[in-house]
Amino acid sequence: MLRLFLYICLPLLLSGEMVNSIKVLVQQEPITLFDIQEQMQKASQNEQDATEVLVRKKLESQEIKSKGITATTSEIFDELKRQARANNLSVDELYAEVSRSMGLSSDEYKEHLREQILLQKLYSEISYSSMYEPRDDELREYYKLHKEKFNSPLYYDVIIYSASSADLLDRITKNPMFHSNDLSRSEQRIYSDRATPELLNLLASTQINRFTPIVATSENSFSTFYLRGVDQSNKDGSFETQKERIANEMLADKREQVLSDYFARLKDRADIRYNR
Numbered sequence: 001m002l003r004l005f006l007y008i009c010l011p012l013l014l015s016g017e018m019v020n021s022i023k024v025l026v027q028q029e030p031i032t033l034f035d036i037q038e039q040m041q042k043a044s045q046n047e048q049d050a051t052e053v054l055v056r057k058k059l060e061s062q063e064i065k066s067k068g069i070t071a072t073t074s075e076i077f078d079e080l081k082r083q084a085r086a087n088n089l090s091v092d093e094l095y096a097e098v099s100r101s102m103g104l105s106s107d108e109y110k111e112h113l114r115e116q117i118l119l120q121k122l123y124s125e126i127s128y129s130s131m132y133e134p135r136d137d138e139l140r141e142y143y144k145l146h147k148e149k150f151n152s153p154l155y156y157d158v159i160i161y162s163a164s165s166a167d168l169l170d171r172i173t174k175n176p177m178f179h180s181n182d183l184s185r186s187e188q189r190i191y192s193d194r195a196t197p198e199l200l201n202l203l204a205s206t207q208i209n210r211f212t213p214i215v216a217t218s219e220n221s222f223s224t225f226y227l228r229g230v231d232q233s234n235k236d237g238s239f240e241t242q243k244e245r246i247a248n249e250m251l252a253d254k255r256e257q258v259l260s261d262y263f264a265r266l267k268d269r270a271d272i273r274y275n276r
């Protein structure tokens with residue numbers, strides 16, 4: 001009987017060992033095969049890209065610790081209140097929405113916010129000395145190189161419908177009067193300079209008073225956007241009407257380049273060992 005038990009369990013133990021085997025050591029901190037597979041599934045990435053993302057996260061975490069960056073309970077709650085106001089919700093309603101759409105408890109979401117606050121503080125500290133108000137000639141040059149970016153609407157007014165099932169969203173797109181307690185609804189104004197390129201493409205290809213295609217926003221959450229209207233006050237795309245937005249976009253690009261260079265140098269100096 002004992003021998004039979006070992007025959008059954010040994011493959012499971014070996015399998016568990018393989019899944020949790022250490023693939024990378026970043027300054028003696030491990031990244032396992034399980035970590036990489038989880039990142040691949042979550043972000044639809046190949047193994048190499050997922051590994052590089054996790055190495056970057058390790059370096060960021062280590063920099064936060066080495067610089068003594070912290071996030072207070074008050075800062076976390078202030079961010080909770082800001083998000084609740086932005087979505088016309090109370091904090092308790094925000095928790096309920098996060099639980100429904102992201103599958104996170106209130107404590108897990110507060111930990112998520114704590115990590116985001118720490119990261120933003122780190123990014124600000126790294127980029128602060130390199131940022132400056134761009135000159136007019138720099139703005140004009142940036143505008144010439146990225147002119148197509150500034151022909152999009154300033155913002156889109158949408159109603160976001162979210163659910164854990166794509167079938168529920170399919171029903172709302174076919175019948176806007178459909179109601180379900182498992183379906184959440186949120187009215188938002190999405191500014192073009194704060195949205196991802198993927199979301200902008202989705203909205204730009206949707207007619208007013210129509211739904212976008214249903215998209216997966218996480219492993220167990222789906223959304224569709226009902227486009228109520230767009231602001232076209234910048235439709236001429238001229239430099240003068242876009243100047244503030246051009247400055248914001250240019251500074252955002254500059255900040256991203258500073259951060260990319262910083263972590264590339266950090267990675268070159270770090271003790272990183274790959275187990276191929």
